[in-house]
Amino acid sequence: MTATEWFRRDRFGMFVHWGVYSLAARHEWVKSRERMTDAEYQRYVDRFDPDLFYPREWARSARAAGMRYVVLTTKHHDGFCLWDSALTDYTVANTPHGRDLLAPFVEACRDEGLKVGFYHSLIDWHHPSFPIDGIHPQRDDEEAKAAPRDISQYREYLHGQVRELLTRYGTIDYLFFDFSYPGTSHTWGGKGAEDWGAEELLAMVRELQPDILVNDRAGIPGDFVTPEQYQPSGPMGTAWEACQTLNGSWGYDRDNFDYKSPELLVRMLVDGVSKDGNLLLNVGPTGRGQIDPEAETRLAAIGEWMRLHERSIRGCGASEYVAPADCRYTQNGDRLYLHLFSWPFKHVHLPELAGKVRYAQLLSDASEIRLEEADPNRVAENTQPGAQPAGTLTLALPVRRPE
Ligand code: FHN
Numbered sequence: 001m002t003a004t005e006w007f008r009r010d011r012f013g014m015f016v017h018w019g020v021y022s023l024a025a026r027h028e029w030v031k032s033r034e035r036m037t038d039a040e041y042q043r044y045v046d047r048f049d050p051d052l053f054y055p056r057e058w059a060r061s062a063r064a065a066g067m068r069y070v071v072l073t074t075k076h077h078d079g080f081c082l083w084d085s086a087l088t089d090y091t092v093a094n095t096p097h098g099r100d101l102l103a104p105f106v107e108a109c110r111d112e113g114l115k116v117g118f119y120h121s122l123i124d125w126h127h128p129s130f131p132i133d134g135i136h137p138q139r140d141d142e143e144a145k146a147a148p149r150d151i152s153q154y155r156e157y158l159h160g161q162v163r164e165l166l167t168r169y170g171t172i173d174y175l176f177f178d179f180s181y182p183g184t185s186h187t188w189g190g191k192g193a194e195d196w197g198a199e200e201l202l203a204m205v206r207e208l209q210p211d212i213l214v215n216d217r218a219g220i221p222g223d224f225v226t227p228e229q230y231q232p233s234g235p236m237g238t239a240w241e242a243c244q245t246l247n248g249s250w251g252y253d254r255d256n257f258d259y260k261s262p263e264l265l266v267r268m269l270v271d272g273v274s275k276d277g278n279l280l281l282n283v284g285p286t287g288r289g290q291i292d293p294e295a296e297t298r299l300a301a302i303g304e305w306m307r308l309h310e311r312s313i314r315g316c317g318a319s320e321y322v323a324p325a326d327c328r329y330t331q332n333g334d335r336l337y338l339h340l341f342s343w344p345f346k347h348v349h350l351p352e353l354a355g356k357v358r359y360a361q362l363l364s365d366a367s368e369i370r371l372e373e374a375d376p377n378r379v380a381e382n383t384q385p386g387a388q389p390a391g392t393l394t395l396a397l398p399v400r401r402p403e
Contacts, residue, residue: 313336
């Protein structure tokens with residue numbers, strides 16, 4: 001199976017934003033937003049000791065939710081490394097925890113049959129050669145801005161660390177660079193592909209990991225595009241993956257209880273698959289290493305829906321048919337799945353399916369939906385709405401393929 005094939009089959013992954021900023025517990029950009037110096041930010045490094053870090057629990061939660069790949073931040077914009085890099089001392093080796101965090105993460109994912117993904121930030125607010133730009137914590141420090149910074153030295157560091165990540169941990173299935181979009185000015189501080197050495201970087205990545213999937217954020221096109229915190233209006237003409245948060249924050253944000261409902265999260269997953277895309281749903285573990293209870297309840301609810309409806313997601317994609325209002329179609333061969341985002345409403349009119357549907361059933365309990373009365377209202381009455389886990393009323397409609 002090619003890399004894109006598993007990606008399109010699996011459809012649903014877990015994003016994990018975790019680092020010393022998790023101790024600040026208010027945003028992964030805390031160093032930039034609060035203009036912290038390295039010395040001020042060191043209080044989190046000095047106290048990073050995730051005694052409740054059990055990556056197998058992360059992997060089990062991901063798998064139970066229906067996710068089939070997990071992507072962990074190896075280094076975020078703060079420059080702090082979750083592995084013992086030979087190229088810097090700014091790593092987990094120099095914290096009270098002291099041990100590599102990537103190896104147990106990778107092992108836990110593999111033990112749970114999940115694909116392994118690394119996130120790696122191009123941006124680095126700690127490296128002495130990384131330019132001071134509009135988002136750098138020292139953006140107001142005239143003396144720091146005046147100091148010479150040679151991005152070619154940072155480029156060498158970036159490539160060297162990516163080499164470490166792709167040679168120390170066996171097969172890595174997926175790489176999420178962050179962030180510099182192809183051909184746009186949106187490259188924060190005006191840095192672009194040439195600054196990162198993007199062509200050489202991706203050539204090295206593919207040489208080291210021939211089957212890896214790489215995203216589009218190293219400044220040049222990759223294997224998939226990455227709409228962030230929005231759902232595209234339709235198929236994007238290439239593999240794509242929407243990365244979404246549970247509550248608007250990527251890192252652990254203790255006082256933020258603005259979590260999306262399980263119903264909305266399921267609909268985001270369905271919506272994405274109906275447009276030939278994936279959903280990468282983020283969790284931000286605490287500074288002790290645990291996925292927070294609010295996130296766990298959402299993952300469990302999605303998992304309950306997936307337990308009954310997985311076949312309308314896994315291996316599915318966009319349909320050639322146009323779904324009625326407030327519905328989505330996902331399709332896999334001659335299996336068409338009609339997802340009703342709101343019900344009961346009196347009838348579902350499927351004129352373009354006239355004569356094509358041989359049989360219909362409610363996916364959650366395999367109960368027949370008699371076509372002449374394919375009326376979710378009656379279905380809802382018969383099946384006790386509570387029987388419908390969060391999300392959608394999904395009908396399986398085996399359709400005759402057009403001759
Ligand atoms: O600035 C980052 C942000 O913290 C987060 O990592 C997201 C995830 O896609 N990427 C950048 C914003 O686009």
